[in-house]
Amino acid sequence: MAGETAVFGGSFDPPHLAHVMMAAIALSSHDVEKVLVVPCFHHRFGKHSAPYEHRVEMARRAFEIFGDGCTVSTVEEDLGGTSMTLHTLEELARRSPGATWRLLVGSDILSQKEQWHRFDEVERLAPLLVVGREGYPRPGSEAKRLMPRHGWVELPDISSSEIRKLVSEGCAYAHLVPARVVEHIEEHGLYKAR
Secondary structure: OOOEEEEEEEOOOOOOHHHHHHHHHHHHHOOEEEEEEEEOOOOOOOOOOOOHHHHHHHHHHHHHHHHHHEEEOOHHHHHOOOOOHHHHHHHHHHHOOOOOEEEEEEHHHHHHHHHOOOHHHHHHHOOEEEEEEOOOOOOOOOHHHHOOOOOOOEEOOOOHHHHHHHHHOOOOOHHHOOHHHHHHHHHHOOOOOO
């Protein structure tokens, strides 16, 4: 359906090239008008993250190449407390009645559905739009409903945890991260070994 907004949540700690590719796939191969990038405020599973304001700024820098096609939202900061996708979607629906939402996720998420708070309700509010991730199986018979309309696409297996490790060890990582994000990491000394 034209005019859908894809909600793309995550820690973005830091945002990397596969994140940017996901947004590009949603905007170019599906009827998605806009991607709303939602950095997690406090991770439900207690992951230690860079300060929220840094992750928001890095997300803004990572997705700025899409202009108005991608917006970074601080809705989870507004909600406060532990981030839960269902609460975020409910708040977005309250703020924009009548909007049509999709939840943009990587295929690695499909095996973790039981860990999510009321995942059935999440899917009702924002049906999934799944982009493949290297090393994870593609969905079975449901694939046509989930994947971009032009077929299955797989992203390279890049992870934020791998990037944080590379930075802390003083190894090369700039080939995995948008240049403007690298600038922010270096300027603020993020992920450096202490």
